[in-house]
Amino acid sequence: MxxxxxxxxxxxxxxxxGWIARLIENGVVVSVFDPAPDAKEKIDAVLVNSRYAYKKLSNLTGPKEGRVIFCESVAEACHLAExxxxxxxxxxxxxxxxxxEIENYADINAIIASSTSGILPSDLQAFMSNPERFLVAHPFNPVYLLPLVEIVGGSKTSSTVIQKAEAIYQSIGMHPLIVKKEIEAFIADRLLESLWREALWLVKDGIATTQDIDDAVRFGFGLRYAQMGIFDTYRVAGGEAGMRHFIEQFGPCLKWPWSKLTDVPELDDELVDKIASQSDEQSGHMSIREMERIRDDNLIEILQGLKRNNWGAGQTLANYESRFLNAANDPG
Ligand SMILES: NC(=O)c1ccc[n+]([C@@H]2O[C@H](COP(=O)([O-])OP(=O)(O)OC[C@H]3O[C@@H](n4cnc5c(N)ncnc54)[C@H](O)[C@@H]3O)[C@@H](O)[C@H]2O)c1
Structure with a gap:
């Protein structure tokens, strides 16, 4: 490990x-540089949420929490960082x-990882002096609870660095998914964007409110997706005849078509106002902090349920926790 x-x-x-929270939970000392005057206040608020979440998620004793060091410069933050x-x-x-700036101060063996949601790693590393140690490690919010991290190398990234990064992310309880070829927005955000685009059309065309769309997700297929993805879900939906039958039945719909695909609605003032006011009506009675707490409580229960079935993201959690159990039982 x-x-x-x-x-x-x-x-x-x-x-x-979110990264700070996950790293310190795993005993890593984290140096932070952010020039915003309220950065510390915002980070502290996230750490309140993450400490609460970790306490609920597992009753095992992990490593001693790492320190957070607030730095005045990139140089100071990069000192000693692996x-x-x-x-x-x-x-x-x-x-x-x-x-x-990072390259001026980083140790030559340090891995440099971007959290970008969709920019190609080859573009990001284009002007670096040592681009082989650069990769994209795309996480999902809240980073301290969701295990997925998409690892994407650029044309100059070394395969050894990808392997090393994979092991590091596993060591902090994550599920690194190595993206085989670089592409804008990688895997998950391409899927999410197509869903979001369709949702915007449904609001614009007056077919559904933001509340209706969110209900269509959370009372139905959203529940399925935490435990089986698109292909396994459809395999089961095909019955005994499986995937081939499912494609035979629903494949033709793709050409009708049921969705507007790459056509994007104009995000003019009228549509933005419509979406924002529907969203206010739907959830404006809660603060973002309250919504974060509800989200985290629900995610914890889902992760724990999946852990009991040793399945998917729950299996990642079980494997992670077993390391603490083994460490606690190790007489040496
Ligand atoms: N928000 C998400 O759900 C999400 C999910 C996955 C990945 N990402 C990606 O993570 C990255 C950050 O997104 P975010 O949502 O945290 O944005 P954010 O606006 O919340 O945070 C960006 C931070 O960077 C700081 N900053 C600006 N210039 C800086 C500089 N030169 N040096 C150091 N700090 C600087 C800002 O003060 C701010 O605190 C983006 O690339 C985004 O695409 C976002």
Whole structure:
């Protein structure tokens, strides 16, 4: 098991803070650089949520929580870091400037990982002096609870670095998914974007409100997707005749078609107002903090249910916890 002792987080917003939470939970000392004056306050708020979540998720004693060190510069943050996580806003030029600065100070063996949701790693690493140690490690919010991290190498990324990163992410309880070829938005966000695009059309065309669409997900197929993905779900739906029968039955619908696919509705003021006001009506009575707590409580129960069945993300959690049990039982 490849473990690390020191990491740096450059950009401590929603995702950077989630990475900090997951890393310190695993005993890693994390140095953070974020120039925003309220960065510490926001990170502290996420750590309140994550500590609460971890306490509920498992009653096993893991490693002693790592320290968080707030730094004044990229140079200070990168000092001694074995893994440097970039989580700055989703702009290619901004990220490239950050890598140039990181490379001035990082140890030559440090892995540099971008949290980008969709920019190609080959573009991100284009001007780096040592691009072989760069990769994308795309996590999902909340990073401290969801195990998936998509690992994507660029044309200059070394395969050894990918293997090393895979072991590091496993050591902090994650499920690294190696994306075989780089493509914009990788796997999960391509799927999510197609769903979101269709949802925007349904609101624009007055077929459903934001509430209706969310209900269509959470009372039905959303429940299925936490435990089986698209293909296994449809295999089961095909009955004994399985996948071939399912494709025979529903394949033709793809050509009718039932969805608007790549056609994007114009996000003009009218549509944005419509969506925002429906969303206010749906959930405006709760604060974001309250919604985060509800989300985390639900995710914990789902993960624990899946753990009892030793299935999917629950199996990842069980494997992770078994390391603590083995460590606790090790007389040495
Ligand atoms: N929000 C999500 O659900 C999500 C999920 C997965 C990946 N991502 C990706 O993670 C990255 C960060 O997204 P986010 O949602 O955390 O954004 P965010 O706006 O919440 O946080 C970005 C942070 O970066 C800081 N920052 C800006 N310039 C900086 C610089 N030069 N050096 C250091 N810090 C700097 C900002 O002060 C801010 O705190 C993006 O690439 C995004 O695509 C986001």
């Amino acid at each position: 490849t473990t690390i002792k020191r990491a740096a987080i450059i950009g401590g917003g929603v995702i950077g803070a 893994l440097i996580v970039e989580s700055v806003p989703e702009r290619l030029a901004t990220k490239q400037v950050v890598y140039a």
